Amino acid sequence: MAFVGGVGAVKNGAAGALSSKCGVAGHARAVAGVPRVRSVRVAARGSDGVVAMAVQAPELEEKARAELKALYEKTPCMPIMVRLAWHDAGTYRAATNTGGANASIRYGPEIAHGANAGLKIAIDLLEPIKAKVPEMSYADLFQLASVVGIEFGGGPKIPFKMGRKDATEEECTEDGRLPDATQGMKHLREVFYGMGLDDKEILLLSGAHTFGRAHSDRSGFEDKPWTKKPLDFDNTYFVELLANNDPSLLRLVSDEALMSEEELLGLVKLYAEDKEAFFKDYSAAHVKLSELGCSL
Numbered sequence: 001m002a003f004v005g006g007v008g009a010v011k012n013g014a015a016g017a018l019s020s021k022c023g024v025a026g027h028a029r030a031v032a033g034v035p036r037v038r039s040v041r042v043a044a045r046g047s048d049g050v051v052a053m054a055v056q057a058p059e060l061e062e063k064a065r066a067e068l069k070a071l072y073e074k075t076p077c078m079p080i081m082v083r084l085a086w087h088d089a090g091t092y093r094a095a096t097n098t099g100g101a102n103a104s105i106r107y108g109p110e111i112a113h114g115a116n117a118g119l120k121i122a123i124d125l126l127e128p129i130k131a132k133v134p135e136m137s138y139a140d141l142f143q144l145a146s147v148v149g150i151e152f153g154g155g156p157k158i159p160f161k162m163g164r165k166d167a168t169e170e171e172c173t174e175d176g177r178l179p180d181a182t183q184g185m186k187h188l189r190e191v192f193y194g195m196g197l198d199d200k201e202i203l204l205l206s207g208a209h210t211f212g213r214a215h216s217d218r219s220g221f222e223d224k225p226w227t228k229k230p231l232d233f234d235n236t237y238f239v240e241l242l243a244n245n246d247p248s249l250l251r252l253v254s255d256e257a258l259m260s261e262e263e264l265l266g267l268v269k270l271y272a273e274d275k276e277a278f279f280k281d282y283s284a285a286h287v288k289l290s291e292l293g294c295s296l
């Protein structure tokens with residue numbers, strides 16, 4: 001099989017039977033006509049034994065955001081966080097409503113999938129932050145780490161909602177739901193359509209390869225980035241894809257596939273020319289990806 005290390009092929013019809021639909025963490029109630037207010041209760045017992053404190057979700061989010069920024073200032077690990085969040089969410093299959101952004105990736109059976117090679121590093125980097133915001137689900141933290149990472153790298157400010165529910169270990173998905181980098185549009189469509197995403201979203205989300213690089217000891221691909229500034233989140237992925245003149249940069253078969261059809265090529269050109277258009281459309285696609293399988 002042409003599969004090189006990390007990213008396996010899709011097994012048709014092998015969707016797991018277990019449901020992992022996300023719900024709202026903490027206390028949230030929707031009353032007709034009244035906006036939904038989310039809060040997460042924290043039992044904070046002082047030395048005098050008094051228990052009385054409620055941490056509102058926005059405060060929790062702010063605290064986690066500050067911790068994530070502090071991490072990125074010390075360790076520029078933003079790209080691997082984006083990959084972690086995507087590999088957690090990208091197991092979603094609409095037909096069975098299984099998988100999705102539920103942090104099942106942190107369990108042994110799922111993190112061991114070939115496609116997830118190296119992502120334990122990202123989870124371990126997030127554990128000290130999780131310990132500081134224990135009321136936040138892992139699923140929210142993984143997705144927040146991604147949006148904060150993109151913003152930290154100069155990318156768009158992506159809207160973020162909290163309330164993802166963590167899966168149990170039994171809800172881990174089977175191997176083979178994530179895309180194979182050695183295949184073209186037919187395969188990418190099978191995988192992304194299964195998540196409920198379309199051609200434009202495949203292309204936009206692939207634009208996240210403006211960030212980071214491949215690691216030969218993880219995916220087996222050459223140790224190369226897609227752009228000259230892999231810690232900057234911008235539209236240069238599309239610029240380099242079109243230019244195709246720098247052998248020090250990476251091009252996977254799945255990246256080249258985005259130029260294999262006229263309509264797709266038109267979008268590559270559009271986003272190469274217009275960073276703001278890319279940021280706007282990327283944000284919407286990213287929100288959709290980050291909420292797969294969740295009712296927020």
Ligand code: HEM
Nearest residue numbers: 079080082086179180181205208212213214215218219254
């Ligand atoms: C279209 C199908 C996709 C394929 C076949 C694919 C494949 C890959 C591969 C092989 C790597 C290298 C991993 C390594 O060696 O460390 C990688 C890295 C990465 N991918 Fe994708 N990917 C796809 C879509 C996406 C999407 C949808 C996102 C996010 C929205 C994404 C974000 C990233 C990031 C940020 C990295 C860099 C990670 C790092 O620097 O550690 N990818 N991808």
